Amino acid sequence: MPITLLLAATLIPMPSSVQFSEGSLEAKTAKVSYAQESSIPSEGYRLSVNKDGVKITSSTPAGKFYAEQTLEQLKENGKIKFAEIEDAPRYSWRGAMIDDCRHFFGKENLKRVIDLMAQHKLNRLHWHLTDDQGWRIEIPGKPKLTQISAVRAASPRYGTRPHVNMKDISPYLNDEKYGPFFYTEADIKEIIAYAQSKHITIVPEIELPGHFYAALAAYPEFACFPERMKGKGPLCAWGIEKDVLCLGNDNAIKFLEEVLDYVCKLFPGDVVHIGGDECPTVRWKDCAKCKNRVKQEGMKDEHDLQPWITRRMVKFLEERGKRALGWDEYLLGDVPKSAIGMSWRSRSGAGAGHKFLKPEECVSRGHDMVMTPCTHCYFDYNQRIKNDPFQYIGGNITLEKVYSFDPSAGIPENLKKHILGGQCNNWSEYTFNKFDLEWKMWPRTCALAEVLWTGEKRPGFDDFKRRMKNHRTRLINQRVNCAPLE
Numbered sequence: 001m002p003i004t005l006l007l008a009a010t011l012i013p014m015p016s017s018v019q020f021s022e023g024s025l026e027a028k029t030a031k032v033s034y035a036q037e038s039s040i041p042s043e044g045y046r047l048s049v050n051k052d053g054v055k056i057t058s059s060t061p062a063g064k065f066y067a068e069q070t071l072e073q074l075k076e077n078g079k080i081k082f083a084e085i086e087d088a089p090r091y092s093w094r095g096a097m098i099d100d101c102r103h104f105f106g107k108e109n110l111k112r113v114i115d116l117m118a119q120h121k122l123n124r125l126h127w128h129l130t131d132d133q134g135w136r137i138e139i140p141g142k143p144k145l146t147q148i149s150a151v152r153a154a155s156p157r158y159g160t161r162p163h164v165n166m167k168d169i170s171p172y173l174n175d176e177k178y179g180p181f182f183y184t185e186a187d188i189k190e191i192i193a194y195a196q197s198k199h200i201t202i203v204p205e206i207e208l209p210g211h212f213y214a215a216l217a218a219y220p221e222f223a224c225f226p227e228r229m230k231g232k233g234p235l236c237a238w239g240i241e242k243d244v245l246c247l248g249n250d251n252a253i254k255f256l257e258e259v260l261d262y263v264c265k266l267f268p269g270d271v272v273h274i275g276g277d278e279c280p281t282v283r284w285k286d287c288a289k290c291k292n293r294v295k296q297e298g299m300k301d302e303h304d305l306q307p308w309i310t311r312r313m314v315k316f317l318e319e320r321g322k323r324a325l326g327w328d329e330y331l332l333g334d335v336p337k338s339a340i341g342m343s344w345r346s347r348s349g350a351g352a353g354h355k356f357l358k359p360e361e362c363v364s365r366g367h368d369m370v371m372t373p374c375t376h377c378y379f380d381y382n383q384r385i386k387n388d389p390f391q392y393i394g395g396n397i398t399l400e401k402v403y404s405f406d407p408s409a410g411i412p413e414n415l416k417k418h419i420l421g422g423q424c425n426n427w428s429e430y431t432f433n434k435f436d437l438e439w440k441m442w443p444r445t446c447a448l449a450e451v452l453w454t455g456e457k458r459p460g461f462d463d464f465k466r467r468m469k470n471h472r473t474r475l476i477n478q479r480v481n482c483a484p485l486e
């Protein structure tokens, strides 16, 4: 193929196999025909553009949808180039996580995220709905979760990143309260349907047993020491909170199960995320109820409580037809191998005082894993571009670094099947609004999409950058607040 034809291609993510030839169709009048062929992998497709028109062949509606996304990108200056494309994804889990708790983005912004994910053939939206700083999902029969847990007394002013002890955050706070911000059942159903129309499965996350402070502010009776919660609301500062769900209290567990039961009914997807990260055990150590639980269940000490609740919730979800997913700490201890892990900690340092569980260890125990290491996938980390006006949390993740991500790195060949894929995590402590969110997500999510879709067949960063220059214009034409490449 002449090199000029290859260079003309600005597809992102790059398909597994592309052959261009001389000639093109008028985009406006091109006829598109569809065919089904069961031998084509699910989500895969064949796309032919020649003088007879456009032909899309697939085995599933998702494959057809992805072919249409590619077709959109083939349209340039009113023409569609002649091409033969065969394509299928490397990984089945191609995701993005949105933290709607630290800052709230709302329905229209989420739909926008969904639109852009779909254009890049991403298929999992992990929705971080509950945390210490806010509870964002209305639960029938639990009105205080929206009246109290969905509103915090104040929030850091736009653009602030106080390099101070977060306990002394008061000089940096706005005067007014933040919220109430939450999604109703109708909102959630609308977002689910919208995502489904674009072949995206929503994975709701209900954090437990840590990162639960917003709920405890409304229902202090479910904390180990209710008196500590007196007059408290969701936290205004970020960090790791010691007041967590009391696992010795049967009513607290019942509360959790009622929430999860509702979540299982509301969300049609196959996976529910139950958090599990950064859960200190100090309150459990001193709590009479928790100590009693440890004794009754024949546990060694309070460190066995988290695996105990994880086992119980994994089973609870399985009884409702769902698989449990959680941050990698939740796999520590005796946890069934049906539990999926989300590997987030870097190899260079353990997080939150927990032993670091290497991804290769997790897969060797039989867990499926979604890879989202903070070294490559945390898009709230600095992207290191010139004159960047947005504020970041610590750490650097350039576009090139994202492109170099290998979700299966270090995994023995026979266990690679357990690596489902990966996702970017868009934590929002310092991501204040949709402009900020888009700037941090794009173009880095384009690089991630190519890692997850094209996998090892991707052509290399220089070629990606060349295509990305054009693709960025495509995004900007849709008014995406896409950051520059460097």
Ligand code: ACM
Pocket: 277, 278, 327, 344
């Ligand atoms: C995490 O970043 N705490 C999962």
Ligand code: ZN
Pocket: 223, 224, 245, 246, 247, 248, 249, 283, 284, 287, 288, 289, 290, 291
């Ligand atoms: Zn307790």
